[in-house]
Amino acid sequence: MKDPEHSLWQDTCRERLSAAPLTADLTVDLAVIGGGYTGCSAALTAAQAGVSVCLLEGQEIGHGGSGRNVGLVNAGLWLPPAEIRSHLGQTVGNRLIDLLGKAPSDVFALIAEHGIECEPIRNGTLHCAHSKSGFRDLQTRHSQLSASGAPVELLPPEVTGARTGSGAFHGALLDPRAGTIQPLAYAVGLARAASDAGAQIFVQSPVQAMRHQNGQWELTTPGGKVRAKAVVQATNAYHHGLQDTAPAYVPVYYFQYATAPLSHNLRACILPDGEGCWDTGLIMTSFRLDQDGRMIIGGMGDLGHVGRAAHSAWVRRKLAALYPQLADQPLVQGWHGRIAMTSDHIPKITEIGPNALSAHGFSGRGIGPGTVFGRLMAESLLSEDPSCLPVPPVPDHRESWTGLRRAYFETGAALTHFIKARI
Template sequence: MRADTSLSQSNAEPISLWDHSSEEPAYANPNARESRVDVAIVGGGYTGLSTALHGALKGLSCHVLEAAEIGHGGSGRNVGLVNAGLWLPPQQVEHLLGKTHGGALVRTLGEMPDYVFSLIEHHQIRCEATRAGTIHAAHAASGLRDLEARAAGWQALGAPVRLLSAEETAEKTGTVKFHGGLLDARAGTINPMGYVRGLARAARAAGAEISTQTKVLSLQKDGADWKVETDRGVITAGRVVLATNAYSADLWPKLAQSFTPIHFFQLATAPLGAEASAILPDGQGLWDTGKIMFSLRRDRAGRLIIGSMGSVVGGTAGLSRRWAERKLRRLFPDLGRLDFEDAWHGQIAFTPDHLFRIHRLDEGLYAPVGYNGRGITTGTLFGRALADLFAGAPEESLPLPISDLVPDRGRAVKTQLYRSAFLAKQAAESIL
């Protein structure tokens, strides 16, 4: 018998604020059964569940295999900014990929917030969706020059982005600390765990199978098929997607060597009510132009959620809490007492050029990776594209060409340097 039960995670430690504030309930089904499917998907995040949803809608039998719970990786620890584009400005994407491929990718990513919000609307996903845009805030004069170039690149493509003066930025953020900003009307904010759980619900309704608490142990080619060995049995599949991104481990070791993992941490205050009404009053999410960037947003309950690169140190009572409080007080000196309810971090897959990849690791085995902090739109896009591929579309229709799996040279050294730099900045800003 197939289990199909929605369960709360009341007996498990929440992995983030979003885990316990999501209106979409958690889903648990540890009863994977041996079967043959068209597509086996390793990982229950945005990519895996988008693949399952779009594949099932195209008549493909899909089975998602998640080692923990839906959204347990980066999807449930995300900031929740639904942004258009990549980490890089559009001009640089075209330079790296060429005008044809780069231009097509930039245009597609520019349309993806619309697509994400259309999925939310169509499937009635309860994820606090707010479509007010996002603000890329200039931390210094140099940051404003970068935003001016980004604005010119997007505006040349007809994108609804607008450069904000320092005064306009202050009005929209509630702080005078920024030199200006770039408002992108295409973007918005969501509860990221609510979105990924909603994708799971929609995928199940379309006919996909999802097994949680099911660890994939090995992948073996068997003629035209793949044998996917799990700790609960063997799934036979015509195609396999490794949808693990920054959480790729030893299942396909060379995949994890192709990017540098970094952490991004966040802390959430208690609901602040009217006291914080002047902070991001229109509901935008914000991140800044600093090399070690920070993010800021509100949720529907009135909490402030602030984050930056690095790991949580000391939970809600240690170094990270001091950093968050002092950062908020520098931005908003009139804030009263600040209590912090949640602290967490997630992992991001950084590639050397900040471009993501789609790898064909073997015949019928695909792995998109290297989202560089843009998982919501990118994961949704790659899942849709892989479903199209498996339903008969040519590889040339993928968002970018298939690339070879190349190790990120100096990965170990870079990982340690990043960790040290992030910790040093967190420590310095907690006392200054």
């Protein structure tokens, strides 16, 4: 198989963007660091507002988690509403719940407005109960989400089986607000839209140093310097250098494998409506079909780690358990991406200096939240109004034992997959 840093999405991306490295000094109103969903959304927002903006990406657009994830455009966070309110309080919690509940609508509206070719399907997502206890968890989530105004539906096993084409589940929670996309194409499409609106996009331009003096920021790259009144740092789990502003998080890897495109007969009985799915397992499984009919199945784990053999063996076993008719389907490609996990699973906005904000910690739900956070950070900086932000900014965010916790998650995922690959 190919290098796990190379995703299927790189091979199937139809969006194109002409961008080059920064090779001269530049002065702008807003500088954005990072070319994922958050950074591209911020750059697009600023450009549409008519201010000068540049985006600096150290690799290529969507190089990090934005170009390697499953492609589920979910509504909300992993946490049910009651837990969000317990962490943030009623007022802030309700605002975040409302903003992220509408995030899929924001994403699909941008796709339509800018003609982004990213295979958008908005037929909902299915949170599938892998056990009886998992279904009880979905009942709790359904109750809380419904009370918050979400149009979710709790599905019994027989309906879940018809929608997924699998008899492995005890039920599911359908969220019709959500959908699926080709994730890298969406990131590239946002960058292309920002460029069309007047943003200057630079790739292969890592920021090596940044300092604030005389009321301005100065960002240094190998090819030139950028001076800016304000900065959005949107590096999330792919932060390189700039240790003074590095976000604190637990790095967690999530991998995916893809089959070759399935036959029309198989596609007719597996996820016929195109929902994206994940289950209630402690070590979660996700699965969906892409536009060409490839089955894409994933779970927690680092394919560059010694546990790769256990992860790949588990995928084959899991695929056969979910869909026995796919037991002999070869896995033609595997890749992984890095997630920035916070201990409370709530994204953070930090004030990294005067007129400078950083966001991170989407904990595996970057598409909708990243789009929303990027837009609102740009609006806040341009209007000098922090009340625009989706969560109150903090001067600093710390996480303890991040290295040990990363090792704990990876070891747990590898052991779980090693055992389950053999039973």
